[in-house]
Amino acid sequence: MSRLGALVLASLTLLAPAVPARAADWGTIVPGRSTPESMRAVSGPPTRTQAQKVEGYDTTQWVYEGAQAPAGIVRLTVDFGLLTAAGYQKDVVRSFRLDPKPGVFNRTLVMDGWGAPTRVGRDGEFEIFVYEQGLLVYFDKEGRIAQALIFTPPQPLPATPAQR
Numbered sequence: 001m002s003r004l005g006a007l008v009l010a011s012l013t014l015l016a017p018a019v020p021a022r023a024a025d026w027g028t029i030v031p032g033r034s035t036p037e038s039m040r041a042v043s044g045p046p047t048r049t050q051a052q053k054v055e056g057y058d059t060t061q062w063v064y065e066g067a068q069a070p071a072g073i074v075r076l077t078v079d080f081g082l083l084t085a086a087g088y089q090k091d092v093v094r095s096f097r098l099d100p101k102p103g104v105f106n107r108t109l110v111m112d113g114w115g116a117p118t119r120v121g122r123d124g125e126f127e128i129f130v131y132e133q134g135l136l137v138y139f140d141k142e143g144r145i146a147q148a149l150i151f152t153p154p155q156p157l158p159a160t161p162a163q164r
Helices: 003-014 036-043 107-114
Strands: 048-054 057-065 073-084 087-100 119-123 126-131 135-139 146-151
Touching: 036 057, 036 073, 057 087, 107 135, 107 146
Parallel strands: none
Antiparallel strands: 048 057, 057 073, 073 087, 087 146, 119 126, 126 135, 135 146
């Protein structure tokens, strides 16, 4: 994912609505609901943590790598800190990213698991599936193997211009 894409994603997810609909999830991690305590209970302590500032808010990032990463995953990155209508919640999962081992998530598996995407886009040479429920899937250059899956609270998408 490009650096600009990461900044836009961080801004969108920090200001996302407080789970008005069911978010896309993976395992037991649900953006807008999961907490550090629920993460620790299922995944144990992270490999490393990092304090950050996003849009002026103090946030925390947990990374699970190596033996601490889930099976089939190279790295799981979890970002905490979500701005909701009720205020800022520093101990709620804002988003998380899966960097799978090569071939673990192919296009068919993604479609079987989450259905057809709301939109399909591109980031340079890479195809992206965008799901309004809160999932972005970045595929390899051939569009067959998922390189990264990013889960967020639901992201209502603007209407597309009418086709003429």
